[in-house]
Structure formats: structure tokens, C-alpha cells
Amino acid sequence: MVPTLDYIRQKFHEFNHLYFQDKLAPIPIKLSNTKSYVGNISFKRRRKFFGQWEYYDFTMRINTRIALSEQELEDTILHEMIHYYLYANQLQDKTPHGPHFRQMMQYFNDTYGRHITISHKGAKVEWKQDENSKPKKHIFAILTHKSGRKYVKVVPRIRSRVLYFHNSMFKSGEIIEIKWYYSTDPYFNRFPSSVSMRVYEFEEAEMLPRIKEAQPLYCDGKNVIVTR
Template structure:
């Protein structure tokens, strides 16, 4: 699905699945697209206490448009949030946000309607709709006297401080600074102190050959 969907598509999908799966019993909530990176969908609402009773209102379902998803995948996200909505709206009590009630409804919908709704999705495996610009990483490569090798993604603001510390460390055989845009470093923490990832000699050699050495 390469085109950017519009809000009307969400309303049409909501109406369709409300009738097909939920018996048309759900009032139309606020529907919107989000640009969230860490979650594909969300059902939110407000609540108030009165005479010891909790009332939920102002329901909103959002679906992320950040990633390249097919229509079927988007619909699965929407139905996932509609399950949350129906549990909250009807006052059902569940054991957890994705507890016994939620899982029971999800499994039944998947079996009955051939859906592929899941509890969660690993967004790191998804592709953004708009290609992200390559990020430059400042990499410190360390070779130790005990034969160990380390690679560290360093916060540039702390590079000078770390360089002063490195000059006083006798355990180091060799170190060098590099610049890289390699995805290998994408999920590596950006550190402010002498911490890094221990790697094999083969990985160490391969990575420094691919990177631009800084003087």
C-alpha cells in the first residue's frame, strides 16, 4: 500500500468491521492516523468516577501511518484496537490489557474471519513509508592487551573527554575513531563513557575496513 490513506478509509473500515464482527453495537469513536514509530495502534479514552462507579467516555482509536503496511495489516491493527474498545465500552473486566478476555476475542475473530491479529508487532522489522536519511555514527574501535576487541558508538559531545581517558589506559593496545553509517550500529547504545560491545576479531576487522577513519 503505497498511497497515504485518508481518515475516511478508517471510518469505512470501522463501519464495515463493526457490522461484520461486533454486531454494529459500537458507536463511532474519534478515528485518526498517527505517525507513531513504537506502536501501530492505540485505543484511548477518558474516565471519571461518580458514586464509586467508573464511567469511560471520549473514545479515540489511532492507527500509525509511519510504516509500509498492506490494507489487510492496517485492518488487523484497527480490529485489534476495536477489541480494546468493545471491552472498555461494554464494561467487561479483563485480567490484563491483553488478558484472557482480549485473547479469547482475538482468537475467535482470527478463526472465524481468517484474520491475523496479534498481541504485538515488532516494528523494527517494518519499513517506514518514507526512507529515513542515513545517520552518521561516531565509532570508537578498541583492541585490548588481553586479546579482546570492542566497538563503541559514542556521543560526539563526549569524544574529547573519552580521548583523554584512553590516553591514560594501559590495557589498550590500539584504538582509533571512525565514522560510519552502517545499520550494524543502529540499535547500539550511544554512550558517554568507556563502554562498548565486545566482538570477535573477524567482526572487528570487517567493520573497521568498511568505516572511514578519522584523524
């Protein structure tokens, strides 16, 4: 089945009550169409004293690209809820599925007959259960060539490099528009990060939802500013 937001919210509520003693605060839930994970918990973090991190602003994403069985879907939601519980209580492991995660997963599987797994054993091998391992940060540009064709470019996250690329692309006379974004979507891992003139074509259908989720940056050739 392909989940709806209502379905996921209802399951979140139900599992929170059954398995987490209603300790989890509600979080935004989004549907995702990415090729890189089945479920995902994203968050912000800030440094606390003594090198500890505090995690906050959680969002759960569940993929709608592939149809899972109801049980797989439930276990995927639970898998993400375990991540959320661990982060929210500062119990996160050094690796995404370390001892704390495994212990809770095992407990739910043994006690409640769940089938939570660490990797999704679905149709495609490259499907990861999620990308909760340190999200990589990307700055990318969507470039419009004078022919109307669009390209993507990932550049190093250094202000001077962004400005250098921005200005040299316009100087080339080939590019009529450059829009800048910031994203932690693992989709962008596939593009080499550089300031070379080499730019890449992309599938519009794959890119548009990612642009929508990315954070727009403003660049005028002299400054790069976060706009929201």
C-alpha cells in the same frame, strides 16, 4: 499501504457491521505519526459506584509512519476495535491483552480467518501494537533559550514542583519563554521527570505533532491552570 482517514472510517464501519453487530458507536479517528505504537485507543474514565470505572470519550489512532500490508492494517484496526468494545462494555481486563481480549481475538481469527496479534511483528522490535496499558501522565515544558534554541523538560505532576521549576528557570536569565503542556503520549516516558536545571534537546519534527495533541497549561509563576 498508508491509510487515510476515509479508509479507516470505512473499515470501522464495515467491521462494526460484520463482527460487532453494529454495536459500536462511531468515535473520532485520528492519524498518528508516533514512533511508539501502531494503533491506539485513548479514553477518559470516571469513577462509578463500588470502585468501578466508566470509560468514555474514545478516540482511535492509527499510525501512518510505517506502511503496513492491507491485511496488517485491517487487523490493527480490528485489534483497536476489540479494545474499544471491551472498554465501552466495561469488560476491560486487568492487563491490556488479558483473557477477554484474547478470547475475542482468537474468536475473530478462528471464525473469520483474521490474523490479529497482540504484538506487532513488523520491522522494528520495539514497535508495540499499542500503548493501551495505563497511559502515563506527563507535564512538560517547552523552553526557549535566549539563543533561540528550544528544549524540553518533564517535571513531576505536582503544582509546587511546576511552579518551582518555572520560576527558577526564569531566574536563571537564560530562558525567555516557557510553555507548559499536559500529555499522556508515551514519547515523554524517555525524559527523566525532575525539577533539576537539566533540560533536553529534541527533534522538532518529532515534537511538533505531540505539542499539537497535548493539552496547553497556563502558568504565570503563581498558578498553573488548564486552558482548554
